[in-house]
Amino acid sequence: MIGRIYRLMDTKRIEMIQREVNLGLNEILAKPDFLSICAADQRYYFGRRRREVLNKKLPMALIHEATATVLYDKNGKLPVGSKVVLVPLIEENQADGLKANYNPQNPFMSSGVDGFMRDFVATAYSGVIPVAGDYSVVYVFCEMISVVFNALEAFEKSRVTKNETVGVWGDGSMSYVVSLVLRCLYPDMKILVFGKTQRKMQRFSFVNKTYNIDKVPQNLHIDHCFECVGEKNSEAAIKQILKMIAPQGCVSLLGVSEEAVVINTRTVLDKGLKLIGSSRSDAKDMKKAMELIQSSDVCRKYLEILISEKIKVKNEKDMVHAFEQSSLNDFKTVIKWEI
Template sequence: MINQIYRLVSPRQFEVTYKDVNITSNLVVVRPTHLSICAADQRYYTGTRGEEAMKKKLPMALIHEGVGVVAYDPSGELLSGTKVVMVPNNPIEEDKFVAENYLRSSQFASSGYDGFMQDYVLLNRNRLVVLPDNIDMNIAAFTELVTIATHAISRFEHISIKRRGTFGVWGDGNLGFITSLLLKKIYPKCKVLLFGKTDYKMSNFSFVDEVYDIYDVQANVQIDHGFECVGGRGSSMAINQMIDHIKPEGSMSILGVSEFPVEINTRMVLEKGLIIIGSSRSGVADFEKTVEIYKQYPEVIDYLSILVGNVLKVKSIEEVTAAFDLDLSSSWGKTVMKWGI
């Protein structure tokens, strides 16, 4: 079978390439239906990822957030038409101490390896998680982003002390929204405080207990544990404010990605005996747990619908470019491409 792959060859320029694939192998053939644009994809698209990385990783098909339907499973285990979420992380070794998403040898779609912008994606069966039949695929498209929060909370649960009174989440964007939402569902008896700076974004966090403008937080506000979902140049302020308001021996989960070194107040980290937990990407177990959360708390899907921003039918490379450009101008929510090429 000849598969068409839509690769970024230089900033803002996509080209179609053709690859002969063997559908009689053990790989499951999936037809992507809904693809969600991530900030990491945008860094490649705009050329801001860095000259060295661009030279090393392009040409490459973008997108690592996506869902689709099974077109063909040689084992017959997955029926044609089954809705699935595609796991972008592909480990090639096992380590009983290190999770698959932290192994340096793991292959990650749209980061040095082709992502999901293809006519068909061929994946190992254990890289697919079956979705509920009635799920809104526009929302399911960014399940990978939800798994980032799921993974961070799992690491927090494993590493931190057991005081579970009050959580603080820094960041009023998509990841901050998802992390706050999952914390409220997983720890219903706990308080969740949101720290942000944009009023219209913070107005979407109707489910949290308290909302604070980061420039107007009283000194007596305290949290047991914090989650940083800011990233970029704002990471330093967010982490240091978290250090100021966290109780001794609390944990700080760092989720935001920054291209620059971040300065933090290590003196108070030491004095308070704080735990810093780094979290990046996710593994298949996080996808499975996230889908179970969808089933257990169907209202989570209702809340996540707020994050659906632009939904565009894409049938050409020109329309892909238009979708990426529109996403750049969007200040809230996720841009989803209904994949019809």
């Protein structure tokens, strides 16, 4: 059947392309409902990736955070009209001991292959996670939350000291979600957030305390840290983390930086720290994220206020508007996809 895909052709230029979509025997057809713009999408859209990266990856449809409605399932496993979360990682290859999201052979949608900016998606069953019970826009954050579960899996394996104070660096959406998941999973944990914009940090009502990075009190004890700053400021954040973290702590790095970041390895060695890189997630992490959303009313409420703006999109002009607005919004920009 004829399908439409909306690809970023070059910086700030989105074009619709019509092409034939063939539905495989074990594939379902789903229509995206809600899409959420991620920092990675913004880097492509605004051309903040290196030119050689843009040349290699574009044209490409953006967006890897999405929910959808099932339009058709030949095998009848998923009812027409049922709601699903779309999984951006295509787990085509398995390797012993290697998590699917770290296997370079597994494509990730909106980074190398087309993302979810389409009128409908033909996908294998493994590409969707059915939503049981009440449907809500917050399921669009499943992928983002799953990234936190992926980071926590490595964090749990690595940390030596427990039950302590955790510092989260960053005052944006990723930092918010990391702090929220920590709060939901570890109710007794002391969570401190370090950022620079007071207006944004006010949103973190569920953490123990927020600090301006320029006015941090001396002698704060922090056992482990999560770095969610990314881009050029991640270097300063890591520098501050290394200074403040207690010996034998874990530093979970989640912020993406296009440029190389300098890290003082003497401090890492002296304190016996563990630096844990973390990126993306697999389908199991996404299921954990779904379970968290389903099990906690409080979590859902906090996720609802993570949405800075919800924008209806019916055409390419609306898409451009949504991306431009996303750069002005403090937190997440969610698209109601009416294509």
